[in-house]
Amino acid sequence: MGYSAIAFIIVIGILVFIHEFGHFIAARMCGVGVEVFSLGFGPKILKKRFGRTQYCLAVIPLGGYVKMLGEEPGTDIAQEDLKSSFSHKSLLQKIIIVAAGPFFNFLLAIFIFYIMYQFSGIYLVKPVVGKVREGTPAITAGIKQGDVIKEINQKKIDSFEDISRIVSASHGEQLEMIVERDKRLIGLVLSPVLRPAKNVFGEEIDKYVIGITGTRESFHRSLNPFFALGHSLKDTYKLVKLTILSVVKMISGKVSASNLGGPLMIAQMAGEQAKAGVMNFAWFIALLSVNLGIINLFPIPVLDGGHLLFFGIEAVTGKAVSEKLREKLIQVGAAMLVALMVFVFYNDIVRMFYGG
Structure with missing residues (x-):
C-alpha cells in the first residue's frame, strides 16, 4: 500500500499542479493578481510568499486552488487594485482564465504522448x-x-x-x-x-x-516530431471521445455506475502502473489528466464548467447571474460533488473488501 500511496501522490500532485498552473498563468497573463496558489486543501504544511502570491502545500492532496484578487463577486477591493481584480476583467478574459485549467490538462496528455512517441516510436x-x-x-x-x-x-x-x-x-x-x-x-x-x-x-x-x-x-x-505530434493529438482526442461516451452511457444506464472509482482505486491503479514501468505510468497520468479536464468542464457550479456556464449566460443575456442565485447554485453543486465523492468511496470500499 505504501508504494501505491507514493504513486498516488505523484499522480495527483502532477495533475493538480498542471490544472492550477493553467489558471495561474492565464490569470497573470490577463493581469489578475493571484493571492494564493495551493496544492492540496486543509492545514498548510509549507507556505512561502513571493510578491503578492502565497504558495502553499496543504495536507489533503485531493485537489488545489488558485485564489485570485476580486474572484468573489461583491468583494471590497481597494481603488488601486481594481485593475488587477478578476471581477473587473472582461468577460472573455474571465472565460480564458477559467478554461485554462482544463485546457492545461489536455495539453499535459498531448505532451506526455508526444514524449512517448519521440522516445519509443510506435x-x-x-x-x-x-x-x-x-x-x-x-x-x-x-x-x-x-x-x-x-x-x-x-x-x-x-x-x-x-x-x-x-x-x-x-x-x-x-x-x-x-x-x-x-x-x-x-x-x-x-x-x-x-x-x-x-x-x-x-x-x-x-x-x-x-x-x-x-x-x-x-x-x-520511429516517428519524426511532426508525426509524433499528430499521433499525440489523435490519442488525446480518442481519450476525450471515449471519456465523454463513457459518461453519457453511464447516465443513460448502458454502463454501470459501479465502474466509477475514487482515490482508493486511483491509488491502486497508480501503484500497478508504476510497477509496470515508466511508459505505463506516464500513459496512466495522461488518461487521468484527460478525465480531470473533462470532469472540470461539466456545467456544475463549483467546477470550472459551472463558472463557464455563468459566463455563457452573461454573454447571452448581457447580465451577470445574481449573487443570490449564484450562491444557491454553488450550494447545489457542492452537494452534488459531495454525493459523488461518497458514492465513489463506496465503490472503492466494495471493490477492496468484496471484489465487486
Whole structure:
C-alpha cells in the first residue's frame, strides 16, 4: 500500500499542479493578481510568499486552488487594485482564465504522448494473415495463412491496423486486395460481412469483418516530431471521445455506475502502473489528466464548467447571474460533488473488501 500511496501522490500532485498552473498563468497573463496558489486543501504544511502570491502545500492532496484578487463577486477591493481584480476583467478574459485549467490538462496528455512517441516510436502488427476462419469471405476468396496483404483498393497496407480500419469502414462494399504468397503477388476480390462483436464498453454491436486474424508479429517505427505530434493529438482526442461516451452511457444506464472509482482505486491503479514501468505510468497520468479536464468542464457550479456556464449566460443575456442565485447554485453543486465523492468511496470500499 505504501508504494501505491507514493504513486498516488505523484499522480495527483502532477495533475493538480498542471490544472492550477493553467489558471495561474492565464490569470497573470490577463493581469489578475493571484493571492494564493495551493496544492492540496486543509492545514498548510509549507507556505512561502513571493510578491503578492502565497504558495502553499496543504495536507489533503485531493485537489488545489488558485485564489485570485476580486474572484468573489461583491468583494471590497481597494481603488488601486481594481485593475488587477478578476471581477473587473472582461468577460472573455474571465472565460480564458477559467478554461485554462482544463485546457492545461489536455495539453499535459498531448505532451506526455508526444514524449512517448519521440522516445519509443510506435509498434505495429505486421499485415500477415495468422488464421482464416471457416465460412467467411476471406476463405471463400482464397486467402491463406501466411499471406501478406500488400494493398486494398489500391491503398498500400503497412500494418494489420490498416486492414482493420479499411474493412470496418467498408460498409460491406467489395474490396480488391493484393496479397503476397511465396514471393508472388495475387489479386483477390471479397466483400466484408456483418458479424456480432463487442465494443470497448462490452456492448453487442455489428462489425464488418472478412474473417482473418493477425500473427501478433510486430515491427517498430520511429516517428519524426511532426508525426509524433499528430499521433499525440489523435490519442488525446480518442481519450476525450471515449471519456465523454463513457459518461453519457453511464447516465443513460448502458454502463454501470459501479465502474466509477475514487482515490482508493486511483491509488491502486497508480501503484500497478508504476510497477509496470515508466511508459505505463506516464500513459496512466495522461488518461487521468484527460478525465480531470473533462470532469472540470461539466456545467456544475463549483467546477470550472459551472463558472463557464455563468459566463455563457452573461454573454447571452448581457447580465451577470445574481449573487443570490449564484450562491444557491454553488450550494447545489457542492452537494452534488459531495454525493459523488461518497458514492465513489463506496465503490472503492466494495471493490477492496468484496471484489465487486
